[in-house]
Amino acid sequence: MSALAISPLHRAARFWEAPIGKKAVMAITGLILFGYVIGHLLGNLQIxxxxxxxxxxxxxxxxxPANAIPLWVIRTALLAAVILHIVSAVQLWLQNRAARPLGYKKKADVPTSYAARTMRWSxxxxxxxxxxxILHLTVGSVLPVHExxxxxxxxxxxxxxxFQNPLVAGFYILAMILLCMHLYHGLWSMFQSMGFSHPRYTPLLKKGAALVAILIAVGNISIPIAVLTGFLTL
Ligand code: HEM
Incomplete structure (x- = not known):
């Protein structure tokens, strides 16, 4: 079959199968989720x-109810982004493992940051x-949701x-710290996957990714801390 005869669907399937295709899917879905996290934080700071x-x-x-259609379109897109992000991460990990069946002799040989090494479990x-x-604040099955x-x-x-429950507040704070590390490394590796490398701008990008991730974590963590310290009360 000539290259011209390959259908767009076939081309998309081949792109998805290649590691670079999966990295692109991870980057695009990661960006969508990152955008949501920023928008959600701005909404939450109204507290x-x-x-x-x-x-x-x-x-x-x-x-x-008048906004139900856009709300469900956004929710569906977010869910699809989460699923694609996870599926491509797992498949990339399996492909890397299959390509390196013996594993590295010494992990210390690979110079990576703590955030990079903890990407999977973060x-x-x-x-x-x-x-x-979602069970806590949307569905209301952890604590009853008041209306x-x-x-x-x-x-x-x-x-x-x-957040008056220290266990709930503590879990949120831990998750926000891990989200911060995940966002930092995710943003950073997105630029690398796109082939962006420049002696002057690469370190700046790395610092920019760290700053954005820390600002998001600080903004989110401030809320449970404000409740635990009595700054935010009913
Ligand atoms: C202290 C930090 C946070 C607070 C106070 C907070 C607050 C809330 C609240 C009140 C809702 C329910 C909104 C509603 O029903 O109208 C909600 C929903 C949600 N939050 Fe958060 N959130 C926080 C952090 C996060 C983070 C970091 C993420 C993502 C990583 C996130 C993802 C979501 C999602 C996906 C929903 C469901 C949205 C929907 O029902 O359409 N939240 N959040």
Whole structure:
């Protein structure tokens, strides 16, 4: 069959099968999830507003039945991004293992950061956190979710009472630290997979990735800490 006769579907399948295709899928889905994490953090920081109903109005807007279609389109896209991110990570790991059946003799031979070496289990724990988090604040099966009215969750009440439990707050803080490491290395390796390498800009990019990841972690962690220290109360 000539190269011209290869259908777009066939080409997409071949791209997906190649390690570079999987890395591209990881980078694109990682970027989508990263965008969500930033948007979600900006939404959550409204909890500090002097107007205590501000964050609840925002939640009521998201839950308004008139916005159901865009909400479910975004939720479906996010779920698809999570699934593709995990499937390509597992397949890349299996491909790497198959290509290196004996493993490295000495792991110390490979100069990698702590964040890079912990990518797999930071990913697994962040994944477990997301499941717990949705059960906690969206579904309400960890602690009952209060509503002001139908489709109007009392987010301020639910977040503050949730974080008054030190075990829940502690798990969130641990997950945010791991998310920070995962984002730092993920952002950084995305630039590497794209072939970006420059003696002057590469170290700057690395510092930029660290700064963004730390800002996201600090913003998120500030909320359980503010509740535990009594700065945020009902
Ligand atoms: C202290 C940190 C966080 C707080 C206070 C928080 C708060 C919330 C709240 C209140 C909801 C329910 C919103 C609603 O029903 O309207 C929610 C949903 C959600 N959160 Fe978070 N969140 C935090 C961190 C995170 C992080 C780091 C991630 C991702 C890594 C995340 C992912 C999600 C997802 C996927 C949902 C479900 C969204 C949906 O139902 O459409 N959250 N969060």
């Amino acid at each position: 500090y507003s002097a107007d205590h109903q501000q964050i609840n109005r925002y939640a009521a807007f998201l839950h308004n 990913g697994v724990i962040v994944g477990a956190f997301i499941v717990f988090h 002001i009215a139908a489709n109007e969750p009392d987010v301020r009440y639910n977040v503050i009472t949730g």
